[in-house]
Amino acid sequence: MKPKVFIARPVPPEVESYIARHCQYKKWDGPEAMPYDQLVKEIADVEGLLTSGGKLSAELLDHAPKLKAVSTMSVGYDNFDLEAMKERGIIGTNTPGVLDDTVADLILALMLGVARRVSELDAYVKQGSWKRGDNEALFGLDVHHKTVGIIGMGRIGEAVAQRARFGFGMDVLYHNRHPKPETERKFGAAYAEMKDLLRHSDFVVLMTPLTPQTRGLIGRSEFALMKPSSIFINASRGQTVDEEALIEALREGRIHGAGLDVFEREPIQPDHPLLSMHNVVLLPHIGSATKQTRDEMAMLAAENLVAALQGQTPPNIVPELRD
Ligand code: 8YV
Numbered sequence: 001m002k003p004k005v006f007i008a009r010p011v012p013p014e015v016e017s018y019i020a021r022h023c024q025y026k027k028w029d030g031p032e033a034m035p036y037d038q039l040v041k042e043i044a045d046v047e048g049l050l051t052s053g054g055k056l057s058a059e060l061l062d063h064a065p066k067l068k069a070v071s072t073m074s075v076g077y078d079n080f081d082l083e084a085m086k087e088r089g090i091i092g093t094n095t096p097g098v099l100d101d102t103v104a105d106l107i108l109a110l111m112l113g114v115a116r117r118v119s120e121l122d123a124y125v126k127q128g129s130w131k132r133g134d135n136e137a138l139f140g141l142d143v144h145h146k147t148v149g150i151i152g153m154g155r156i157g158e159a160v161a162q163r164a165r166f167g168f169g170m171d172v173l174y175h176n177r178h179p180k181p182e183t184e185r186k187f188g189a190a191y192a193e194m195k196d197l198l199r200h201s202d203f204v205v206l207m208t209p210l211t212p213q214t215r216g217l218i219g220r221s222e223f224a225l226m227k228p229s230s231i232f233i234n235a236s237r238g239q240t241v242d243e244e245a246l247i248e249a250l251r252e253g254r255i256h257g258a259g260l261d262v263f264e265r266e267p268i269q270p271d272h273p274l275l276s277m278h279n280v281v282l283l284p285h286i287g288s289a290t291k292q293t294r295d296e297m298a299m300l301a302a303e304n305l306v307a308a309l310q311g312q313t314p315p316n317i318v319p320e321l322r323d
Contacts, residue, residue: 003309004066005048008034009073015298022306023048036060043067048305051079058084069308073301074288075099075156078210078237082320093304093316097155098296099288104159106287107235108167110259111148111203113281114231116140120278141202141229141256149173149192149201151217152208152236153180160205161187173197198225203233210237218242223249231257235287238263247273250280261287 005019007027019025026042028034033054034042043049043064049056052073058081061067069091072079077094085092113119117140124130124138148164150157153176164170165187172189174180179191198204204226208214218232219242226232232255234241243264249255257279263272266285274280288297300316307314 003047003068004045005050005305005309006039006042006046008039008042008049008051008054011050011073011298011302012295015295015302018299018302019050019306023309048309050301050305052301053079055079055081056085057081058087061085061088061090069093069305069314071301071305071308071314073294073297076209076237077318078239080318082318085321090321091308091314092318092321093301093308093314094318095297095300095304096316098300099293100155100159102290102293103156103235103287104163106261106283107156107160107205107207107233107259108163110233110235110261110281110283111143111205111231114233114257114259114279115143115203119281141231143170143203144168145170146202147171147173147200148203148205149175149197150189150205150207151175151194151197152206152214153183153189154207154209156235157205157207158183158187160207161189165189170203173201194222195225198222199227201230202227203231205233206236206240208236208240210239214240216240216242218246220245220248223254226255228253229256231255231259233259235261238266243274247277250277257281259283261285 002024005023005025007025010029040063045066047066047068049067049070056070056079061084067090071093073095075094075096077092080092121138148170150160153174161172165172172187173192174189175192175194175197183189206218217240223245246258250258259281261283262285274282304314304316
């Protein structure tokens with residue numbers, strides 16, 4: 001008997017066919033995240049769940065007594081209740097690696113977009129405001145040969161460092177749980193204590209996973225250390241930043257601008273103060289979202305799930321759940 005799985009997020013046809021070869025499955029196809037009550041019903045007798053995003057709380061897991069493996073189509077797995085999964089012996093997997101370059105590209109787009117005011121000036125041209133030649137009021141800031149400080153030097157951080165160093169001739173500072181000599185050698189990156197990184201960087205890029213230790217990592221005192229000309233980029237999780245402190249820092253000119261792909265609450269609310277600020281570029285949590293990369297993430301997640309259900313060790317068990 002093939003194991004039963006539920007696919008809670010849309011996947012490409014080839015991924016669905018792959019799952020069909022190895023599992024009995026049902027799926028959710030809606031454009032919106034699946035309503036909780038419906039998910040509860042669907043997981044009642046499954047052994048595997050393919051998902052991304054939505055919280056996997058202890059309460060939800062209690063509705064799935066047969067569940068053996070949860071595979072998320074994301075590198076971040078802050079949606080997992082790791083303790084609850086450990087207690088229930090549920091395997092949890094994610095999709096590291098395949099999205100690094102795509103997310104790093106988007107981070108560079110945010111750096112360039114904020115520094116050179118790309119969306120603001122695009123709107124300026126489209127609304128017919130371009131009436132004369134050179135206008136100093138439209139000038140931006142340089143990216144090349146400036147200093148980028150990367151907080152969280154994982155794979156994506158390294159892909160940002162590579163672009164910054166070799167594409168833009170930037171100096172690279174980084175802060176990480178542990179210094180990484182090999183990364184330093186490869187990208188000419190220098191390890192910095194958090195305070196020094198914040199003080200000396202022209203671009204501060206936050207790329208840490210969301211954990212109890214990184215929740216609210218950047219707040220008032222961190223923004224206070226940054227240069228007034230600096231640009232803050234967040235493509236990790238919204239909860240790693242105190243959003244109120246960020247808004248205050250932007251309003252008071254304590255930092256120059258921000259490029260954000262993630263927010264405390266997503267989707268962002270229509271009356272959110274960030275929406276009316278000119279010195280920010282805001283994206284709808286789209287870092288990994290190219291068709292090619294999302295397809296690869298979905299396939300990797302499916303392979304992880306099938307391996308787990310076939311009693312093999314899936315390639316990407318999240319570190320906290322490895323024995
Ligand atoms: C996900 C992401 O696809 O991989 C991650 O951790 O943030 C994205 O790439 C997104 O979270 C889907 O909900």
